[in-house]
Amino acid sequence: MVLIYDKEKCTGCMLCPKVCNFGAITKDGNKVRFDFDKCVLCGSCQEVCPVNAIKIERKAVDKDKIAQYKDVWVVCETAEGRVRSVAYELVTKARVLADNLREKVVAVLIGSDTSSYAESLIQQGADKVLVVDDKAFADYTTDAYTIAVTSLIAPRKPAIVLFGATGNGRDLAPRVAARLGLGLTADCTGLEIDDKRQLVQIRPAFGGNIMAEILCPYTRPQMSTVRPNVFKPRERDVSRKGTIEKVEVKINPVQIRTRVVNRVKELAEGMKPIDTADVIVCSGRGIKDPANLTLPTELAKLLDAAVGGSRPVVDAGWLPPSQQVGQSGRTVCPKLYFALGISGAIQHRIGMSSSDVIVAVNKDPEAPIFEIADFGIVGDLFEVVPAVIEELKNLQSER
Amino acid sequence: MDTSGCTFMKVIVPVKQVPEVAEVRINPETGTLIREGVPSILNPFDEYAVEAAIQLKEKLGGEVTVVTMGPPQAKEVLLKALAMGADKAILLTDRAFAGADTWATARTLSEQIKKMEYDLVICGKQAIDGDTAQVGPEIAELLGIPQVCYVRHLEVEEDGKFVVVHRGTDEGYEVVRVKLPALLTATKGLNEPRLPNIMGIMKAKKKPLEEVTVTTLGISPDSIGLKGSPTTVRKVFAPERRKGGIKIEGTDPKAAAKKLVEFLASKGAI
Numbered sequence: 001m002v003l004i005y006d007k008e009k010c011t012g013c014m015l016c017p018k019v020c021n022f023g024a025i026t027k028d029g030n031k032v033r034f035d036f037d038k039c040v041l042c043g044s045c046q047e048v049c050p051v052n053a054i055k056i057e058r059k060a061v062d063k064d065k066i067a068q069y070k071d072v073w074v075v076c077e078t079a080e081g082r083v084r085s086v087a088y089e090l091v092t093k094a095r096v097l098a099d100n101l102r103e104k105v106v107a108v109l110i111g112s113d114t115s116s117y118a119e120s121l122i123q124q125g126a127d128k129v130l131v132v133d134d135k136a137f138a139d140y141t142t143d144a145y146t147i148a149v150t151s152l153i154a155p156r157k158p159a160i161v162l163f164g165a166t167g168n169g170r171d172l173a174p175r176v177a178a179r180l181g182l183g184l185t186a187d188c189t190g191l192e193i194d195d196k197r198q199l200v201q202i203r204p205a206f207g208g209n210i211m212a213e214i215l216c217p218y219t220r221p222q223m224s225t226v227r228p229n230v231f232k233p234r235e236r237d238v239s240r241k242g243t244i245e246k247v248e249v250k251i252n253p254v255q256i257r258t259r260v261v262n263r264v265k266e267l268a269e270g271m272k273p274i275d276t277a278d279v280i281v282c283s284g285r286g287i288k289d290p291a292n293l294t295l296p297t298e299l300a301k302l303l304d305a306a307v308g309g310s311r312p313v314v315d316a317g318w319l320p321p322s323q324q325v326g327q328s329g330r331t332v333c334p335k336l337y338f339a340l341g342i343s344g345a346i347q348h349r350i351g352m353s354s355s356d357v358i359v360a361v362n363k364d365p366e367a368p369i370f371e372i373a374d375f376g377i378v379g380d381l382f383e384v385v386p387a388v389i390e391e392l393k394n395l396q397s398e399r
Numbered sequence: 400m401d402t403s404g405c406t407f408m409k410v411i412v413p414v415k416q417v418p419e420v421a422e423v424r425i426n427p428e429t430g431t432l433i434r435e436g437v438p439s440i441l442n443p444f445d446e447y448a449v450e451a452a453i454q455l456k457e458k459l460g461g462e463v464t465v466v467t468m469g470p471p472q473a474k475e476v477l478l479k480a481l482a483m484g485a486d487k488a489i490l491l492t493d494r495a496f497a498g499a500d501t502w503a504t505a506r507t508l509s510e511q512i513k514k515m516e517y518d519l520v521i522c523g524k525q526a527i528d529g530d531t532a533q534v535g536p537e538i539a540e541l542l543g544i545p546q547v548c549y550v551r552h553l554e555v556e557e558d559g560k561f562v563v564v565h566r567g568t569d570e571g572y573e574v575v576r577v578k579l580p581a582l583l584t585a586t587k588g589l590n591e592p593r594l595p596n597i598m599g600i601m602k603a604k605k606k607p608l609e610e611v612t613v614t615t616l617g618i619s620p621d622s623i624g625l626k627g628s629p630t631t632v633r634k635v636f637a638p639e640r641r642k643g644g645i646k647i648e649g650t651d652p653k654a655a656a657k658k659l660v661e662f663l664a665s666k667g668a669i
């Protein structure tokens with residue numbers, strides 16, 4: 001792709017610098033100048049130019065070749081013998097995309113002793129489930145899973161492949177993409193089909209300060225990792241019918257180059273991971289002492305919530321690193337987020353500002369967390385939180 | 400250097416210059432990215448990678464090379480890494496590299512790395528501008544070596560042929576053993592990156608810094624940069640800004656708690 005600017009034709013109307021999202025066009029005398037380090041050839045300038053002085057020559061899309069690729073696939077992650085909830089969320093979304101394209105939803109279920117879940121994926125909306133069930137896939141390894149996924153994709157030619165943007169999903173998808181020479185969009189929060197039947201992948205960038213729409217115009221399949229908890233799984237339809245196909249994928253032990261020697265759980269008994277929780281109770285420096293974490297933990301128990309921490313709380317070793325919310329920790333988007341004694345620094349907000357409902361408790365009325373909280377209480381968390389716990393208990397006993 | 404009794408480790412660290420993302424905004428009137436006045440930094444996750452590489456060198460003997468692909472000013476992050484203690488730097492800079500997505504970035508970097516000797520490649524977990532975490536695994540695949548992502552702890556076995564790492568997972572971590580050469584991505588917890596001191600900064604300027612262009616890399620311009628990128632950005636826009644809602648001040652905790660619980664119930668959040 002190249003951009004050709006015809007200086008002769010240009011009338012200097014200065015429309016194009018106004019529409020350039022990337023600051024790539026600047027005024028240059030009574031003409032303009034393009035900064036190709038910034039230009040992404042998005043075509044906005046070409047569209048507005050009244051005299052056709054800007055032309056973008058795009059690679060010809062091989063329509064026939066692209067038309068061979070059909071169906072929306074979801075690579076369903078399993079962990080500890082179960083299908084992760086993000087898989088159901090993605091099958092639900094895949095159904096919408098596939099209906100739009102009038103194509104099928106295919107769920108890929110790789111694991112060991114997990115075939116019994118195939119039915120549930122059909123009930124969730126899949127037309128077909130490809131089941132790879134073998135001891136070689138009992139635990140996630142990059143090598144084995146990459147071989148399995150690429151060997152399924154390559155001959156069957158799906159149009160779209162979705163992965164959950166979990167730790168393993170984001171380890172696997174780029175490996176598969178690189179092996180097949182494909183584009184991959186990370187951590188999408190929105191997916192749509194446009195009028196050219198292309199997948200529009202919407203994702204945050206620059207720590208959520210901007211959103212971007214990304215396309216994959218020339219190659220198939222179009223692949224994305226999709227953030228958990230963004231799409232809600234719809235109710236399962238137990239009467240739905242679909243086909244289940246068992247596929248054998250041969251793995252030779254020498255192909256697996258990493259060996260998991262040990263697995264260590266850091267979460268205390270009953271503590272939930274923050275990525276997948278519907279409710280998170282997150283504490284900041286305002287909690288003051290690790291012994292005080294019993295308070296948010298009690299609140300969390302009542303709400304079946306995960307316990308999280310801001311960076312200082314994790315840095316101090318009061319909670320394991322897996323529980324840190326924010327730029328250098330994890331991005332979360334639960335239905336309900338409690339920020340207790342957290343100031344709301346931008347690096348923290350980046351990790352949680354897309355939560356459905358945010359509640360903040362902070363002594364300082366000026367704390368930036370209040371700028372984004374749906375419900376803020378200015379007060380001492382050691383007084384407010386016990387009161388909230390009490391109210392919740394009352395409510396629960398009434399129900 | 401006397402390396403007898405040591406395992407000489409050659410480590411390559413791909414590093415990226417990123418804007419301080421907290422300050423990148425969209426101009427609400429024009430809908431354009433505001434980058435002016437936004438400072439550039441060494442990607443924080445890459446600092447862990449550089450530090451890890453330097454620590455290996457200090458412990459076992461070896462050599463650390465930092466590589467970046469970017470505009471000429473990306474040299475700054477190479478100088479920072481050299482000041483921390485890296486030995487050599489490579490700046491891949493050429494107009495033709497610009498506009499690369501993760502695939503084209505990984506292609507370019509892996510072409511460079513293929514020309515070098517290495518035991519380990521250590522990337523950052525992700526670059527904080529795009530937050531993709533894809534370039535590391537893509538480089539590993541293109542080099543044909545194994546990868547372990549989200550590394551929080553790193554040890555080299557005595558013979559220098561294997562590393563044992565802790566890989567962060569949702570529930571805790573896995574202890575993973577992998578044969579070298581391998582690619583790791585570094586995350587928080589791996590170490591505390593050092594700050595360059597004055598001596599380091601002075602020495603950095605004298606360390607070898609090689610510039611590489613498309614021609615010297617010997618790669619087809621069609622497979623790199625914007626042209627070689629399978630994905631394209633169609634549009635950027637400002638996310639809906641979240642606004643604060645109810646804020647209760649000066650109420651006694653009991654009353655405030657009551658209001659909160661009513662609010663949550665009305666929202667269906669509890």
Ligand SMILES: Cc1cc2nc3c(=O)[nH]c(=O)nc-3n(C[C@H](O)[C@H](O)[C@H](O)COP(=O)(O)OP(=O)(O)OC[C@H]3O[C@@H](n4cnc5c(N)ncnc54)[C@H](O)[C@@H]3O)c2cc1C
Pocket residue numbers: 283284285286287309310311312313324325326327328329330340341342343344345346347348351361362363364367379380381382443
């Ligand atoms: C590169 C980089 C990455 C970072 N990544 C992250 C990240 O991933 N996650 C993250 O969280 N931070 C991150 N940070 C740090 C971030 O900038 C802030 O320093 C941090 O979020 C502050 O944590 P805090 O709100 O818990 O503490 P503070 O800012 O100290 O806030 C404590 C708050 O508690 C309130 N408080 C105190 N006592 C009480 C009480 N009794 N009752 C009620 N309120 C009380 C205070 O009013 C104050 O607002 C990062 C920083 C950098 C530079």
Ligand SMILES: Nc1ncnc2c1ncn2[C@@H]1O[C@H](COP(=O)(O)O)[C@@H](O)[C@H]1O
Pocket residue numbers: 412413414415442444445466467468469501504508521522523524525526527529530531532533534535
């Ligand atoms: N342009 C680049 N030059 C050198 N290294 C890079 C570049 N882009 C990404 N990387 C490396 O890949 C890691 C992951 O980046 P990303 O996939 O963009 O999130 C970074 O932490 C760097 O180690």
